[in-house]
Amino acid sequence: MKSFIRTGAIASLFALASPNLLAQELPKPTPLQMEWQDLETIAFIHFSINTYTDMEWGYGNESPAIFNPTNLDCRQWVRTCKEAGLKGVILTAKHHDGFCLWPSKYTEHSVKNSPWKNGQGDLVKEFSDACKEYGLKMGLYLSPWDCNHPDYGKPEYNDYFCGQLEELLTNYGDVFEIWFDGANGGRGYYGTDSLHTRNISENYYDWDRISKIVKNLQPNCILHGGAIADIRWVGNEEGYAGEEHWSPLRTYDKFDEKLSAQAQFNKGHQDGSRWMPSETDVSIRPGWYYHASEDHKLKSLSKLIDIYYESVGRNSLLLLNIPPNKEGLVHPEDSVRLVEWRKQYEKELADNLINKKSVVTVNGSKKKLHKMLDSDMGTYVTMPAQSEILIDFKKPTVFNRLLLTENIRNGQRVKQFEVEIFNNGQWSSLDKQTTIGYKRILRFPETTAEKIRIKIGDSFGNPEISSVEVFNAPIILNAPTVRRNKEGIVRISNGSPYVDIRYTTDGSTPTVTNSILYKEPFAFNNIGTIKTIAVSGNTVSEITSREFPHTKEQWEIVGYPNANKSVFDENIHSAWIAPRDVKEVVVDLAGEKQISKLKWTPDQARWSQGIITQYEVYVTNDPENWGEPVLKGEFGNIENNPIEQELIFSTPAKGRFVKLKALKTVGNQRTIGVSELDFEFVK
Ligand code: FUL
Numbered sequence: 001m002k003s004f005i006r007t008g009a010i011a012s013l014f015a016l017a018s019p020n021l022l023a024q025e026l027p028k029p030t031p032l033q034m035e036w037q038d039l040e041t042i043a044f045i046h047f048s049i050n051t052y053t054d055m056e057w058g059y060g061n062e063s064p065a066i067f068n069p070t071n072l073d074c075r076q077w078v079r080t081c082k083e084a085g086l087k088g089v090i091l092t093a094k095h096h097d098g099f100c101l102w103p104s105k106y107t108e109h110s111v112k113n114s115p116w117k118n119g120q121g122d123l124v125k126e127f128s129d130a131c132k133e134y135g136l137k138m139g140l141y142l143s144p145w146d147c148n149h150p151d152y153g154k155p156e157y158n159d160y161f162c163g164q165l166e167e168l169l170t171n172y173g174d175v176f177e178i179w180f181d182g183a184n185g186g187r188g189y190y191g192t193d194s195l196h197t198r199n200i201s202e203n204y205y206d207w208d209r210i211s212k213i214v215k216n217l218q219p220n221c222i223l224h225g226g227a228i229a230d231i232r233w234v235g236n237e238e239g240y241a242g243e244e245h246w247s248p249l250r251t252y253d254k255f256d257e258k259l260s261a262q263a264q265f266n267k268g269h270q271d272g273s274r275w276m277p278s279e280t281d282v283s284i285r286p287g288w289y290y291h292a293s294e295d296h297k298l299k300s301l302s303k304l305i306d307i308y309y310e311s312v313g314r315n316s317l318l319l320l321n322i323p324p325n326k327e328g329l330v331h332p333e334d335s336v337r338l339v340e341w342r343k344q345y346e347k348e349l350a351d352n353l354i355n356k357k358s359v360v361t362v363n364g365s366k367k368k369l370h371k372m373l374d375s376d377m378g379t380y381v382t383m384p385a386q387s388e389i390l391i392d393f394k395k396p397t398v399f400n401r402l403l404l405t406e407n408i409r410n411g412q413r414v415k416q417f418e419v420e421i422f423n424n425g426q427w428s429s430l431d432k433q434t435t436i437g438y439k440r441i442l443r444f445p446e447t448t449a450e451k452i453r454i455k456i457g458d459s460f461g462n463p464e465i466s467s468v469e470v471f472n473a474p475i476i477l478n479a480p481t482v483r484r485n486k487e488g489i490v491r492i493s494n495g496s497p498y499v500d501i502r503y504t505t506d507g508s509t510p511t512v513t514n515s516i517l518y519k520e521p522f523a524f525n526n527i528g529t530i531k532t533i534a535v536s537g538n539t540v541s542e543i544t545s546r547e548f549p550h551t552k553e554q555w556e557i558v559g560y561p562n563a564n565k566s567v568f569d570e571n572i573h574s575a576w577i578a579p580r581d582v583k584e585v586v587v588d589l590a591g592e593k594q595i596s597k598l599k600w601t602p603d604q605a606r607w608s609q610g611i612i613t614q615y616e617v618y619v620t621n622d623p624e625n626w627g628e629p630v631l632k633g634e635f636g637n638i639e640n641n642p643i644e645q646e647l648i649f650s651t652p653a654k655g656r657f658v659k660l661k662a663l664k665t666v667g668n669q670r671t672i673g674v675s676e677l678d679f680e681f682v683k
Contacts, residue, residue, distance in 0.1 A: 022460070022461060023410065023411060023413060023460050023461025023462060024461070026248070026410070026411030026412070026413070026460055026461075027247075027248045027272065027273060027274050027275040027411065028275055028408075028409065028410060028411050029247070029275045029277065029408060029409065030230075030275070032220060032222060032230070033222070033230060033231070033275060033277060034408075034409060035220075036176070036177070036222045036230075036231065036277075036317070037277055037317060037408075037438050039087040039088055039137070039317065040087065040312050040317060040318065040439075041084075041085060041086050041087065041308075041312060041317070041318045041320065042086055042087055042088040042089065042090065042137075042139070042177075042317065042318070042319050042320070043081040043084070043086040043088070043089040043090070043319070043320055043321070043322055044089075044090050044092075044141075044281060044283075044288075044319050044320065044321035044322070045077055045089060045090070045091045045092065045127075045321070045322060045323070045324065046092050046095070046283075046288040046289050046290075046321055046323045047091070047092065047101075047289070047290075047323065047324045047328070048067075048092055048094075048095050048097070048099055048101060048289070049062045049064075049066065049067055049095075049097055049099040050095065050097065050289040051069075051289055051290050051323070051324070051325070051326055052066045052067060052068070052326060053066065054289075054291055054293075055289070056287055056288060056289055057095075057096050057097070057183075057185060058095065058096065058097025058099070058147065059097065059147055059187070059188065059189055059195055060096075060097045060098050060146070060147025060148035060149075060188045060189035060190065060195075061147075061148070061189035061195065062097060062099065064099065064108075064109060064110065064111070064112075064113035064114040065113070065114065065115060066114075067099065067111065067114035067115075067116055068114060068115045068116055069116055069324075069326065069327060069328030070326075070327050070328065071327040071328050071329055072116070072123070072126075072324075072327075072328025072329075073328060073329055074123070074126040074127045074129070074130040075130045075133065075134075076329055076330060077089070077127075077130065077322070077324055077329075077330055078127070078130040078131055078133070078134045078136055079130075079134060080322065080330045080334075080335045080338060080339075081134075081136060081322070081338075082134045082135070082136055083335075083338070083339050083342070084320075084335075084338035084339055084341065084342045085342040085346070086136070086320065087136065087137060088136055088137030088138070088139055088176050088177065089127075089131060089136055089137070089138060089139065090138075090139030090140065090141055090177055090179055090319070091123075091124065091127050091138075091139070091140055091141065092141040092143075093124050093140045093141060093142055093168055094141070094142050094143050094146070094164065095141070095143050096143045096145045096146070096147055096181075096183060096184075096185070097147050097148060098143075098146040098147055098148030098149055098188075099148070100164070101123035101124050101127075102122050102123060102124035102125065102167065102168070102171075102172075103119075103121075103122055104163075104164055104167055105167070106160055106163045106164055106167075107148075107149065107160075107164075109148045109149075111123055124140070124168065124171075124172055125171075125172060128172040128173050132173065137174070137176035137177075138172070138173065138174065138175060138176065139175060139176050139177035139178065139179065140168050140172075140175055140177075140178055140179070141178075141179035141181065142161075142164060142165060142168060142178065142179070142180065143180075143181050143183075144161060144180055144181070144184075144205050144225075144226070145181070145183060145184040145185075145188075146160075146161075146188070147187065147188030147189055147190070148188065148189055148190070148191065149190065149191070150190050150191035150192070152188060152190055152198060153190075153198030153199070153200055153204075158205065158206045158209070161205070161210075162206070162209055162210065162213055165178075165210065165213050165214070166213060166217065169213065169214065169217040169218050169221070170217060174218065174220065174221075175218050175221045176220065176221060176222060177221060177222040177223075177224060178214060178218070178221055178222075178223055178224065179224045179225060180210075180223070180224065180225035180226045181225055182225055182226075182233075184200065186198065186199060205226065205227075207226050207227040207228045208228075210226065210228065211223065211226075211228035214228075224279065229276070230276075231276060231277050231278065231279050231317075232249055232265055232268075232276040232277070232278050232279070233265055233278070233279065233281070234265060234266060234278040234279060234280040234281070234311070234316055235261075235262035235263065235264070235265035235266035235278075236262065236266065237281060237282055237283070238282060239280055239282030239306075239307035239310065239311060239318075240266075240280065240307070240310035240311065240314075241266060241278055241280055241310060241311055241314040241315065241316035242266040242267040242268075242314070243314065243433070243434070244267050244433075244434040244435050245266075245267060245268055245278070245314045245315045245316060245435050245437060246267065246268030246269055246270050246272060246315075246412060246435060246437070247268060247272075247275055247276065247277040247278070247315065247408065247412050247437055247438070248268060248269055248270070248271070248272030248273070248274065248275060248276070248411075248412060249264075249265075249268050249269055249272040249274055249276035250264075250269045250271065250272045250273060250274075251273060251274065254273075265278065266278075270415065277315075277316070277317065277438070278315075278316045278317070279316065279317050279318075279319050280307075280310075280311035280316045280317065280318050280319060281319040281321065282307060282311075282318075282319075282320060282321065283320075283321035283322075283323065284298060284299050284304070284320060284321060284322055284323075284334055284337070284338070285297055285298055285299070285323060285334075286606055287323065287606075288321055288323060289323050290323035290324060290325045290326070290331070292325070292326075292639075292640035292641075293608075293639060293640045293641065293642060295331070295333070295640065295641055296641055296642075296643050298331075298333055298334060298337060299337070300478075300495075301337060301340050301341060301344060301476060302476055302478055302495055302496065303495075304337070304341045305341065305344055305345060305348075305476065307320075308341070308345045309345075309441055309443055312439060312441075313439065313440065313441030313442075313443075314437075314440065314441075315412075315435060315436070315437030315438050315439060315440060322334055322338070344476060347473075347474060348401065348471065348473035348474065348475065349401065349403065349441070349469075349471055349473065350471075351471060351472075352469045352470065352471065353393065353397055353399055353470040353471060353472060354373065354391055354393075354468065354469060354470055357393070357394055358391055358392060358393050358394065359390075359391075359392040359394065360372075360373060360389070360390065360391050360392070360468070361389075361390045361392075362381060362383050362387055362388070362389050362390075363383065363384065363387050363388055364390075368381065369381055371466070372389075372465050372466060372467060372468055373467075373468070375467070376466075377405050377407075377466045377467055378407075378466070379466060380406075380407035380464040380465055380466035381464070381465055381466075382462045382463070382464050383456070383462060383463055383464075383465065384462060385456075385458070385459050385461065385462060385463070386455075386456060386457060386458070387455075387456045387463065388453055388454070388455050388456075389453070389454040389456075389465070389468060390451060390452075390453050391451060391452045391453075391454075391468070391470065392450070392451045393449070393450055393451065393452075394450070395450060396423065396448050396449070396450050397448065397449060397450065397470075397472075398446055398447070398448050398472050398537055399444070399446075399447055399449065399452075399470045399471060399472045400443065400444050400445065400446050400447065400471070400472055400473055400475065400498070400536070400537070401441060401442065401443055401444070401470070401471040401472075401473050402419060402441070402442045402444070402452070402454075402468075402469070402470055402471075403439070403440070403441045403442075403467065403468070403469040403470075403471070404417075404436045404439075404440045404441075404442075404454070404465065404467065404468055405436065405438065405439050405440070405465070405466045405467040406436045406437055406438070406463065406464060406465060406466060407464035407465075407466045408437060408438050410464055411460065412435065412436075412437050412460075413459045413460045413461060413462070413463050413464065414434075414435060414436045414437075414456055414458075414459045414463050415434060415435070415457075415458040415459050415460065416432075416433075416434055416456070416457040416458040416459075417432075417433055417434075417436070417454055417455060417456045417457060418431070418432045418433075418454070418455045418457060419431040419432075419433075419442065419452065419453070419454055419455075420452070420453040420454075420455065421447060421449035421451070421452055421453075422449060422450050422451035422452075422453070423448055423449050423450060427453070430444060430447060430452075431444070436465075443498055444498065445498045445499065445500070445536060445537075446472070446536050446537030446538075446539075452470065454468070472537075474539075475496075475498075475536060475539070477494065477496075477499065477534050477535075477536060477539055477540070477541035478494045478495055478496070478534065478541060479494065479532075479533070479534065479541045479542040479543065479544045480492045480493060480494040480501050480503075480532045480533070480534050480541070480544050481493060481494070481544065482503075482530050482532060482544060482546040483569075483570040483571060484524065484548060484570055485565075485568065485569040485570060485571070486552050486553060486555070486564055486565065486568035486569060487523075487525075487553065488523050488524055488525030488551060488553060489521045489522070489523055490521060490522055490523070490524045490530065491521045492518050492530075492532050494534040494541065496534070498536065499534045499535060499536045499541075500517060500518075500534070500535045500536070501517070501518035501532060501533075501534055501535075502515035502516065502517055502518065502532065502533050502535060503515055503516055503518055503530055503531065503532035503533075504516070504530070504531050504532075505524055505526075505528060505529075505530055506528070507528065507529045507531065508531070509531060509543065510531050510532055510533050510543065511533075512535055512540070515532075515533070518532070524548075525551055525553060526548070526551075527548055527549060527550060527551065528547075528548055529545060529546065529547045529548065530545075530546045530548070531543055531544065531545045531546075532544050532546075549680070549681070549683075550679075550681065552568040552678075554589075554590035554591075555568055555587060555588065555589055555590060556587070556588045556590070557576070557585060557586070557587060557588075558586040558587070558588050558623065558657070559586065560576065560578075562576075563576035563585075563674070566674075566675070567585075567674050567675075567676060567677050568676075568677070569676075570676065572601055572604045572675045572676060573604060573675075574675070575602075575603040575604065575605065575608075575609075575673050575674060575675040576673070576674045576675075577603060577609050577610055577671055577672075577673045578610060578671045578672045578673070578674075579671070580670050580671060581670050581671075582671065582672070583610075583661065583662040583665070583670070583671070583672050584659055584660065584661040584662065584672070585659070585660050585672060585674055585677065586623065586657060586658070586659045587657065587658045587659075587677060587679075588656065588657055589656050589657070589658065589679070590656070591656060592621060592654060592655060592656045593654070593655070593656070593679070593681045594652045594653070594654050594681055594682040595619060595649060595652055595653050595654075595655070595658065595679055595680070595681055595682075596648070596649050596652045596680050596681060596682050597646060597647065597648050597649065597679060597680035598617060598631075598646075598647040598649075598658065598660065598677070598678075598679055599644055599645070599646050599647075599676070599677070599678040599679070599680075600612075600644070600645050600647070600660060600674065600676070600677055601643070601644040601645070601674075601675040601676040601677075602638065602642040602643075602645070602673055602674075602675060603642075603673030603674070603675050604642070604675050605673075608642055608673060609669060609671055609673045610662070610665055610669050610671040610672035610673035610674075611638055611639060611642055611665060611666040611669075611673065612635060612638070612660075612662040612664070612665055612672055613634060613635055613638060613639070613662075613664045613665060613666055614633070614634050614635075614662070614663040614664035615631075615632070615633060615634075615635065615647075615660060615661060615662060615663065616629035616631070616632045616659075616660075616661045616663060617629055617630055617631040617632075617647060617658065617659065617660055617661070618630060618658070618659040618661065619653035619654070619655035619657070619658050619659075620655045620656075620657050620659075621654075621655050621656050621657070622657075623657045626659060629661075630649060630653045631647055631649060633647075638666070639666045644676070652681075652682045658679070660672075660677070
């Protein structure tokens with residue numbers, strides 16, 4: 001009830017605040033903002049001293065001596081970006097720790113005091129040369145927060161910052177975007193002998209001066225961040241813009257006090273007075289910097305495809321981060337994934353189903369629609385405020401994507417639209433949405449229609465639609481995963497909301513006709529096999545076959561009943577972290593078993609806790625008397641790759657209780673983390 005009242009109140013406030021702007025009064029992009037938006041996908045490169053300390057935010061007291069890439073190749077980075085279809089690249093020339101990737105004359109804290117190229121190197125120069133060679137636009141990130149500089153927090157720091165900015169904008173050719181990050185954790189080394197905090201006031205940085213420098217030295221450079229930005233952050237670092245997404249934004253004094261700034265960045269403002277398109281920044285891995293321990297957490301192809309649709313496909317621009325490793329190279333798996341990603345989304349949107357045989361009308365007229373049906377987003381059809389675009393395929397046609405674009409040069413106009421389909425002699429509603437903007441791509445499960453009708457219900461003035469395209473995208477159908485928790489509740493998913501999941505529980509092969517449609521988690525406490533497929537139209541995924549040779553219902557973590565739900569839920573994202581100084585876990589299997597294998601998944605959190613490196617395993621029927629360990633050893637490379645570990649017992653061990661004991665943990669942590677525990681038994 002509470003939330004209902006809140007939503008109601010916000011809705012009416014919004015209605016009050018929303019003026020009836022005429023189309024000609026709408027904020028519009030500058031030619032520079034338009035050119036930027038047309039890039040659609042660009043790359044971020046985070047590479048610096050943090051790559052060598054394995055940190056995300058350095059302290060500023062790191063020695064330049066640790067910056068020593070052995071095989072640095074900016075050409076490899078930029079080539080990879082080009083192959084991935086990314087049109088520009090932004091490099092962290094200086095991150096919050098203050099270390100400069102170019103030999104700035106204003107500080108000693110830079111590559112010039114590193115062993116890399118005996119201090120003679122200039123990484124920004126190599127990077128800009130590579131961008132020129134491959135024809136990609138070059139952008140730079142210069143962090144205002146500087147944990148190293150002695151003047152940070154004092155007014156003088158502005159001179160230092162502006163001096164560095166001038167160096168970057170003068171010596172390396174054209175810069176298409178400059179990134180000023182807003183982060184400030186306060187702490188820093190500041191050239192003194194300890195880390196301490198320096199607070200800065202809200203108006204600490206001299207944004208007017210900064211803006212003048214940029215506009216003067218690089219008039220074609222887009223500004224991100226600070227009080228002078230040309231574009232806005234999308235409000236999260238996970239890679240999605242709001243479904244309703246306005247490029248206009250209110251001035252900060254007119255932000256809705258009841259909503260977080262992030263939420264407002266994520267959606268924009270229908271009545272915003274300035275054109276501030278959003279940029280969706282997200283990393284291909286959990287971190288912005290490279291950490292070997294995240295090699296197994298590279299985003300999946302389907303996740304990256306979702307990110308594409310939820311950024312570019314929602315009127316935003318995607319800024320995708322790729323972190324080179326200690327050697328100074330993009331990891332081979334990251335490069336392969338990036339190229340697969342580009343190929344996949346291009347394939348999904350390659351064959352427009354609207355062709356010469358289709359009849360397209362706007363409000364019943366076929367006249368002069370080529371400007372909406374050609375592939376040129378710069379030409380458009382102007383139509384009345386409430387209009388119907390009808391696509392008649394003249395035969396039942398299967399589709400799963402609809403792409404719409406507006407001529408945003410004259411402002412973002414469409415406020416509300418509905419997609420309807422005509423099939424078997426009937427019209428029905430497929431989707432109701434709000435904004436279109438630069439580009440809107442809607443995804444649906446495979447749908448059959450003879451006709452599609454797009455009803456624009458509300459807009460500022462006359463909508464100007466520059467493209468309408470329909471696709472039957474050859475999607476990637478991941479085979480589903482099956483998880484069962486301790487209570488025997490089974491969850492099946494393939495990660496996509498646009499497919500049907502079907503399954504059998506009797507071991508038979510699932511087909512569309514013989515199997516059960518998965519709607520919600522269900523109970524299956526037996527010993528047996530679940531087989532499942534994902535289905536979208538005529539496309540069927542590979543079969544996942546999941547055998548359940550035992551149930552975990554009776555198993556217990558001895559002494560810590562609260563641990564059971566995390567350790568036996570088959571969800572690697574929930575873990576039990578033992579209390580301080582407890583470095584073992586004991587499982588009661590509720591009866592004697594002959595154990596042939598133990599499987600332990602460490603804590604999978606971003607900064608995982610209690611990773612065991614050296615272990616012992618004990619098995620007994622009498623927990624008062626454990627005897628000698630049945631297994632003893634070390635988990636190889638676990639710090640860098642903390643995935644499920646399997647311990648195979650060369651001779652099966654008999655007993656009801658099993659103890660996994662840590663002799664050593666990563667960083668000598670005084671705990672152990674258990675995401676999952678499982679066993680195999682001799683039958
Ligand atoms: C954040 C920074 O604090 C991160 O380290 C990273 O640079 C990201 C792109 O922006 O706010």
